Amino acid sequence: MRMVVKGIRFVTHIIQYISYGSITILALLTVTDVVRRFIFGRTMTGVTEYSQILLIISMTAMGYALVERRFITVGEFVEKFPKWLNLSIEVIMGVVSFVYFAVVGWMLIGQIESSIRFREAYFMIGVPRWPFYLILGISFLACALSTIAYVYERLINFKDPSEKTIFDEAPELASMTLTKDVEQKGGAE
Numbered sequence: 762m763r764m765v766v767k768g769i770r771f772v773t774h775i776i777q778y779i780s781y782g783s784i785t786i787l788a789l790l791t792v793t794d795v796v797r798r799f800i801f802g803r804t805m806t807g808v809t810e811y812s813q814i815l816l817i818i819s820m821t822a823m824g825y826a827l828v829e830r831r832f833i834t835v836g837e838f839v840e841k842f843p844k845w846l847n848l849s850i851e852v853i854m855g856v857v858s859f860v861y862f863a864v865v866g867w868m869l870i871g872q873i874e875s876s877i878r879f880r881e882a883y884f885m886i887g888v889p890r891w892p893f894y895l896i897l898g899i900s901f902l903a904c905a906l907s908t909i910a911y912v913y914e915r916l917i918n919f920k921d922p923s924e925k926t927i928f929d930e931a932p933e934l935a936s937m938t939l940t941k942d943v944e945q946k947g948g949a950e
Contacts, residue, residue, distance in 0.1 A: 766910045773825040773907060776900075780822035787815040807886040814883075817893045821900040824907035848919050855912035859905050866901030869894050 794808045825831070842850070876891040883890065 762913060766913060769824070769903075769906050769910045770828055773822075773828050773903065776821045776903065777825040780819045780825070783815045783818035787812055787819065790815070807883070810883040810886050810888070814888070814893060817897050820897060821903070823900060824903040827904060827907040827911055830911075844919070848915060851915055852912055855908050855915075859908040859912075862901045862905035862908060866898045866905060869898030869901060873898075 790805075790808060790811060794805045798804050840847075872894045873891045876889070876894055881890040882888060
């Protein structure tokens with residue numbers, strides 16, 4: 762299972778850079794359109810549709826955010842719960858999220874056939890829509906897999922609150938160890 766988690770992490774890191782690229786292009790496109798409208802009084806054709814496409818591509822980073830725990834948490838409220846309750850809530854929400862991502866991803870993939878049959882395309886730029894159903898569907902299915910990886914890691918890394926470590930007894934040792942690790946890494950580079 763650890764190899765699967767590592768594979769999911771690797772794929773989501775690649776997808777992250779694709780998402781960064783699409784957001785960068787989206788920003789440049791928007792700025793260019795605004796400048797062109799301001800200076801020449803004309804807008805670029807199809808900017809709205811290109812923006813929609815780039816937003817779809819940028820959504821592929823959802824799996825990366827989940828695997829790397831780069832999402833918004835409600836720490837002040839949730840940290841007051843016992844650890845076992847936090848883990849239980851995360852597992853339940855993981856199952857719900859997995860079902861949601863898997864169903865939406867599967868439905869988007871299923872939409873491809875009818876999109877091809879009815880020749881759906883963006884009106885202004887004439888680009889077919891089905892590749893973006895595919896991209897978004899794969900993104901949601903990747904999120905489903907990332908949810909499994911996240912819940913798995915939370916379960917195997919769960920520490921029973923009754924198990925005390927030396928760092929629980931003397932928290933200053935943890936900060937000293939962290940400082941030593943940072944200094945060693947800094948000196949090795």
